[in-house]
Amino acid sequence: EAGVAQSPRYKIIEKRQSVAFWCNPISGHATLYWYQQILGQGPKLLIQFQNNGVVDDSQLPKDRFSAERLKGVDSTLKIQPAKLEDSAVYLCASSSGTSPTDTQYFGPGTRLTVL
Amino acid sequence: AQSVSQHNHHVILSEAASLELGCNYSYGGTVNLFWYVQYPGQHLQLLLKYFSGDPLVKGIKGFEAEFIKSKFSFNLRKPSVQWSDTAEYFCAVVMDTGRRALTFGSGTRLQVQP
Numbered sequence: 001e002a003g004v005a006q007s008p009r010y011k012i013i014e015k016r017q018s019v020a021f022w023c024n025p026i027s028g029h030a031t032l033y034w035y036q037q038i039l040g041q042g043p044k045l046l047i048q049f050q051n052n053g054v055v056d057d058s059q060l061p062k063d064r065f066s067a068e069r070l071k072g073v074d075s076t077l078k079i080q081p082a083k084l085e086d087s088a089v090y091l092c093a094s095s096s097g098t099s100p101t102d103t104q105y106f107g108p109g110t111r112l113t114v115l
Numbered sequence: 116a117q118s119v120s121q122h123n124h125h126v127i128l129s130e131a132a133s134l135e136l137g138c139n140y141s142y143g144g145t146v147n148l149f150w151y152v153q154y155p156g157q158h159l160q161l162l163l164k165y166f167s168g169d170p171l172v173k174g175i176k177g178f179e180a181e182f183i184k185s186k187f188s189f190n191l192r193k194p195s196v197q198w199s200d201t202a203e204y205f206c207a208v209v210m211d212t213g214r215r216a217l218t219f220g221s222g223t224r225l226q227v228q229p
Contacts, residue, residue, distance in 0.1 A: 045216040
């Protein structure tokens with residue numbers, strides 16, 4: 001089966017610019033996650049969707065970050081305006097359900113550099 | 116809030132050496148534990164997971180991990196590493212209640228020398 005797809009793979013922007021990332025989860029997966037991975041750290045959850053509803057966005061910096069999952073399939077994550085500290089890899093993951101034992105499948109990530 | 120500690124940041128081994136990577140978590144309730152691996156240029160993928168039953172779990176590529184509840188640990192082991200095991204390894208936890216997302220440790224970079 002096809003894995004989690006993300007685009008773009010790399011993005012370089014200047015601070016105060018805006019950027020958007022796209023994720024297409026594994027077909028049929030109800031739960032979608034966006035993680036931020038700063039160099040030298042483990043991934044950190046930004047937002048979790050179940051179908052097209054938000055389950056957890058407690059760690060999303062809502063003054064600059066936004067995310068949506070229209071029709072419960074694809075998702076976009078936006079940063080506006082970007083700051084230097086937003087330089088990171090943004091990972092999308094999906095799982096079939098919401099059980100804590102479900103395996104999360106990760107995409108290749110988008111590496112963002114903010115200059 | 117739960118947290119995960121991986122004390123070995125960078126490990127260098129020769130082929131055929133034995134491997135043990137430490138992982139400790141801080142949460143008193145029921146947890147589900149995972150090890151993910153990221154090979155160079157590839158995405159994160161599941162190595163193994165534990166949620167109940169036998170505390171010794173076996174994963175892909177000869178890896179295993181042991182859950183020791185009294186020590187809040189979930190160490191990863193492999194009796195004989197290969198050059199192809201060179202990768203970054205992440206321990207992660209999901210609580211049985213509340214948030215369903217993974218809480219990751221900071222990762223351990225393993226370098227296996229031929």
